Each structure stands twice: as structure tokens, then as C-alpha cells.
Amino acid sequence: MKRSLAFGFLGVALAATALPALAQRGPGSIPMRIFEQADANHDGRVAEPEAMDFLAARFTEADANHDGAMTPEELGNFLRAQMASYRPGTDSGRERRQPPPEAQRRMEERQARFFRIADADRDGRITMDELRPMAAALFRAADANGDNVLEPGELRGHRGPRGEHRGPARGDTRPL
Known part of the structure; x- marks a missing residue:
């Protein structure tokens, strides 16, 4: 569950449901850029209200038809656009490549699993009312x-400023 908090914040996944689990690489990584975006007051920390505001803003972006609910298609389109925006462009001197087919398949499976979990009333749509309690629980679980x-x-x-490993959040006994 904690590993999906980044995509839990849909932070990418509106990626925020996507924050702690996404921050695996350190400064400049996609997860840390999402963390920095969620840090509205730029104090190097993300309080729960900041995380929820970030989630609500990403949700609004993902809700393409602005009906207050997100379908699996809207979520998929949003996540693909977000991931593409984080990949280096041709102006960086590096070729913009698509993820390998196997990685795309796994990402789609995770997205479908997240959607099934978040869709509490099983109507094929996710609302902020359904997403908020899940995001709050994931936030609290990550708050070591x-x-x-x-x-x-x-x-x-996450690695600290000198590269030292900061380990998993409280209670996470899975290997890194």
C-alpha cells in the first residue's frame, strides 16, 4: 500500500496518491519533482492539507469532461500525459523513448488495480469523495x-544529502 502512495496521490497518479513510494531516486527524479510540486509553501515538507490540495488539483486535471468523476480512460490518458511530460525531450539531447511493452503492461495493471480499489461504490468512476479517505490513509501510513x-x-x-539511505517508512519490512 505504501509503495503506491505516489501513484496514490495520482501524483503521477494524480501521482499523488503517488508521494512516498514514488520518491525512490533522490533530487531531480520524477518522484521528487512531484513531492516538490505538492510542497505548496516550499518548506521542504508536505503537510496533509498540501497533499490533499495537490491531489484535488491533479484530479481536476484528469477529469477531462469535468463531471466530477474520473473514468479509467481519463485516468489512463492523464497518467500517460504526465509520464510523457516528465521524460526528457529532444531539446535535452536525448531521444524521447517509450517505456518497453512489458513496463507499459505492468503500469496499466497497476492503474487498473488502483482504480478498482479506489472505486468504492463500483460504478466505474472515481470521485474525490472516494479518493480522499484512501489518500489520507496512505499519507498517514507514510508519515513515519x-x-x-x-x-x-x-x-x-530516499537518500539524504550525503547519499545515505533513509530506509522505508515505519512498519514497512519489505526489501528495498
Whole structure:
């Protein structure tokens, strides 16, 4: 569950449901850029209200027809657009490549699984009312010290300023 908090914040997944689990690579990585975007007051920490505001903004972006609910197609289109925007462009001197087919298949499976979990009333659409409790629970699970704020050091796999490993959040015994 904690591993999907980044896509949990749909932060990418509106990726926020997507924050701690996404922050696996350190400064400049896609997950850390999402963390920085969610950090509205730029204090290097993401409080729960900031995370929820970030989630609501991404949800609004993903809801292409603006009906207050997101379908699997809207979610898929949004996530593909977000991922494409994070890949280096041709102006960076690197060729923009698509993920390998197997990686795309796994991403689509995770997206479908997330959607089934979030769609509490099973109507084939996700609303913010359905998403908010799940995102709040994931946020609290990732908040290792219980201070209602996420810091980069609480994010799974984050490396500190000197490259030291900061380990998984409280209670996560899975291998890194």
C-alpha cells in the first residue's frame, strides 16, 4: 500500500496518491519533482492539507469532461500525459523513448488495480469523495514520525544529502 502512495496521490497518479513510494531516486527524479510540486509553501515538507490540495488539483486535471468523476480512460490518458511530460525531450539531447511493452503492461495493471480499489461504490468512476479517505490513509501510513507532515527522509528509498539511505517508512519490512 505504501509503495503506491505516489501513484496514490495520482501524483503521477494524480501521482499523488503517488508521494512516498514514488520518491525512490533522490533530487531531480520524477518522484521528487512531484513531492516538490505538492510542497505548496516550499518548506521542504508536505503537510496533509498540501497533499490533499495537490491531489484535488491533479484530479481536476484528469477529469477531462469535468463531471466530477474520473473514468479509467481519463485516468489512463492523464497518467500517460504526465509520464510523457516528465521524460526528457529532444531539446535535452536525448531521444524521447517509450517505456518497453512489458513496463507499459505492468503500469496499466497497476492503474487498473488502483482504480478498482479506489472505486468504492463500483460504478466505474472515481470521485474525490472516494479518493480522499484512501489518500489520507496512505499519507498517514507514510508519515513515519506521526507529525502529519511528509519529509523527504520519510519517503521510501530516499537518500539524504550525503547519499545515505533513509530506509522505508515505519512498519514497512519489505526489501528495498
